[in-house]
Amino acid sequence: MGRYTGPACKQCRREGTKLFLKGDRCYMAKCPIETGRPVPGMHGQRRSKMSDYAVQLREKQKLRRMYGMQESQFRLFFERAQKGHGITGEKLLQMLEMRLDNLVYRLGFAPSRRAARQFVNHGHIRVNGRKASIPSMILKADDVITVRDSKDSRDFATQYMENAESRGIASWLKLNKEAFEGQVLQIPSREDIAPIVNEQLIVELYSK
Numbered sequence: 001m002g003r004y005t006g007p008a009c010k011q012c013r014r015e016g017t018k019l020f021l022k023g024d025r026c027y028m029a030k031c032p033i034e035t036g037r038p039v040p041g042m043h044g045q046r047r048s049k050m051s052d053y054a055v056q057l058r059e060k061q062k063l064r065r066m067y068g069m070q071e072s073q074f075r076l077f078f079e080r081a082q083k084g085h086g087i088t089g090e091k092l093l094q095m096l097e098m099r100l101d102n103l104v105y106r107l108g109f110a111p112s113r114r115a116a117r118q119f120v121n122h123g124h125i126r127v128n129g130r131k132a133s134i135p136s137m138i139l140k141a142d143d144v145i146t147v148r149d150s151k152d153s154r155d156f157a158t159q160y161m162e163n164a165e166s167r168g169i170a171s172w173l174k175l176n177k178e179a180f181e182g183q184v185l186q187i188p189s190r191e192d193i194a195p196i197v198n199e200q201l202i203v204e205l206y207s208k
Contacts, residue, residue, distance in 0.1 A: 056205035059197045066196065067096050068113050073136070078206055089199030090190045097188050100127065100145070101135035107175050107182035108164025109147055109157040124153040139184055147180035154180055 050058070064074045081092035096102065101117040104125060110116035117135040119125065125132050126146040127139065139145075147157045161177055169175050172192050174183045 053205070056201040059199075059201040060205055063096070063197045063199070063202065066113075067099070067102065068117060075206070078202070082206075089203045092202070093190065093193050093196070093199055094187055095138055097193055098138045098140075098184070099135065100125070100132060100137040100139060103139060103145055103173070103182070103184065106164075106170055106173055107145065108161040108169070109145075109180075109182075111160045111163075119156065124148045124150075124156070141184055141186050143184045145182045145184075149180075 060074075064071065067074075069077070077095055078088075078092055081095055082088050084091050097106075101113055101120050104110050104116040104119060105113045109125075110119045120135045121133055123131060123133050124147060126148060127137070128144055129146070131148075147153050157180055161175075165175065165177070170188065170192065172184070172186050172188045174185055176182070
């Protein structure tokens with residue numbers, strides 16, 4: 001299955017929560033979640049009790065869509081988390097947060113993860129001084145992310161850094177606006193990531 005190219009807000013409506021797929025629009029009053037628009041489809045208003053499997057599936061879809069990943073790629077991340085040390089669900093969330101495209105978004109260099117992915121793909125980002133064009137690259141503590149020193153690159157980042165900073169930069173990241181540079185201070189803990197989803201339900205889904 002190819003990457004989803006339909007309306008981003010439709011995905012948020014399907015999951016019933018903000019996935020922050022459209023940047024600043026997600027913080028506006030006209031956000032479909034804020035206005036209470038129903039789940040997509042002719043039966044969107046119908047409310048029925050979901051099975052355990054359905055609840056687990058919705059949690060997985062919510063997380064996968066939030067980070068803009070295809071199923072095969074998401075499954076690969078889960079398997080890597082499962083093989084690593086520590087709690088599988090927490091490890092999965094940490095790996096997703098440490099993706100380069102997510103960090104570019106978190107630092108405010110792009111308005112959304114989708115835009116951050118394109119920004120990285122087009123060669124506008126440096127990691128530890130070297131060109132990095134793979135959005136799924138997983139960074140480590142102390143890694144430094146810099147916007148390429150070109151007018152186009154920095155003009156794009158400037159549009160969004162102010163808004164991101166006003167909403168607050170994650171405590172495990174450090175932003176130097178003047179230098180267009182961000183640093184990963186540490187790998188985020190589960191508390192730092194905040195309760196986006198119940199990751200244990202995803203572990204149970206993939207463990208069947």
